[in-house]
Amino acid sequence: MNTEQRIAAFRDAYGRLRDELGKVIVGQDAIVDGALTALMGGGHVLLEGVPGLGKTLLVRTLSQVLDLSFNRIQFTPDLMPADIVGTNIVMETPGGRREFQFQHGPVFAHLLLADEINRATPKTQSALLEAMQEHSVTAGGQIRKLEEPFFVMATQNPIDQEGTYPLPEAQLDRFFFKLLVGYPTGDELTEVLTRTTEGRRVEVNRGLVKDELLQLMDLVREVPVGIHVKDYVVRLVLATHPRTVAAGPDGNQYLRFGSSPRGAQTLLLAGKVQALTAGRFNVSLDDIQVSALAALRHRLILNFEAEAEGITTDHIITQILSDVPREATVAV
Numbered sequence: 068m069n070t071e072q073r074i075a076a077f078r079d080a081y082g083r084l085r086d087e088l089g090k091v092i093v094g095q096d097a098i099v100d101g102a103l104t105a106l107m108g109g110g111h112v113l114l115e116g117v118p119g120l121g122k123t124l125l126v127r128t129l130s131q132v133l134d135l136s137f138n139r140i141q142f143t144p145d146l147m148p149a150d151i152v153g154t155n156i157v158m159e160t161p162g163g164r165r166e167f168q169f170q171h172g173p174v175f176a177h178l179l180l181a182d183e184i185n186r187a188t189p190k191t192q193s194a195l196l197e198a199m200q201e202h203s204v205t206a207g208g209q210i211r212k213l214e215e216p217f218f219v220m221a222t223q224n225p226i227d228q229e230g231t232y233p234l235p236e237a238q239l240d241r242f243f244f245k246l247l248v249g250y251p252t253g254d255e256l257t258e259v260l261t262r263t264t265e266g267r268r269v270e271v272n273r274g275l276v277k278d279e280l281l282q283l284m285d286l287v288r289e290v291p292v293g294i295h296v297k298d299y300v301v302r303l304v305l306a307t308h309p310r311t312v313a314a315g316p317d318g319n320q321y322l323r324f325g326s327s328p329r330g331a332q333t334l335l336l337a338g339k340v341q342a343l344t345a346g347r348f349n350v351s352l353d354d355i356q357v358s359a360l361a362a363l364r365h366r367l368i369l370n371f372e373a374e375a376e377g378i379t380t381d382h383i384i385t386q387i388l389s390d391v392p393r394e395a396t397v398a399v
Contacts, residue, residue, distance in 0.1 A: 080274070080275050084133075085099060095125070095248065107340045108243060111242045113184075113244070114221065114248055115225050116224075138180070142181060142184050151191065151194045169209075172204075174198050178218050179219045185224070185233060216280060216284065239366070245361060246361055287336065304363075315386065315387055317386045322369060330362055360385070363384050
């Protein structure tokens, strides 16, 4: 296929996935688009919202419309790392001998739902770090590769903090997007009640097979990015670093630490997905801005003053998007 045909195939596949998810998920268009963008970009997603808003349902439905293996882990304080990655156990062979055999944990799946991830201890949370970054697991002295593609979609509850353990910054940084799941509108809530209380069953169809998904992910990487777009991404990320020349007033006042280079990588990859869904094979500045909140909100660390005044990272990112010029200024 030529480039135009590949772009058309990408848009068609994206639309099919969106339509199938729409059969089950009411509203939440921005969350669905964010999850699909991260999926096409090859990244992991952190969904934050109060219980009952469909976070788990979204991930489970996504596994149904994709030709991917799926496992779910309910994180609890007594969950151990071996419960995630697996462990060696003693097995008896047909000849009567005993030997160690590795029992694979639930992390060995294409799509892993880490439900209420902040309820596990830091020791257990860290078991996912290698899997999320390297797509491999070290256990029993051996490195075992995970089958591609591999995605982690995690959920967390922002209000019930008793008995929870905040995710470490290193793990947060490995999430492509952090998506905030909000309450449905009145019309959406009415539709939810209609779908869930009247005995109707919704059947979703496979929208994409694994090989097709891998081809689409490869296409995302091939989208060219102009120098001016890369420069804009760099200036946005540098503006989040307090006490530097590039930092704005809000960043200097309210941030302790800014975004890592992974934030810049996420902005570019998300921008490429946005371009393809619009039928273009080049990234615009608008494509970058669309995903800025989801890509950066979990990568900025607020100081005490920001927390005391109720300032959020979304507020600071929005101000940075307003302050940073779209075109680089050149001193004469």
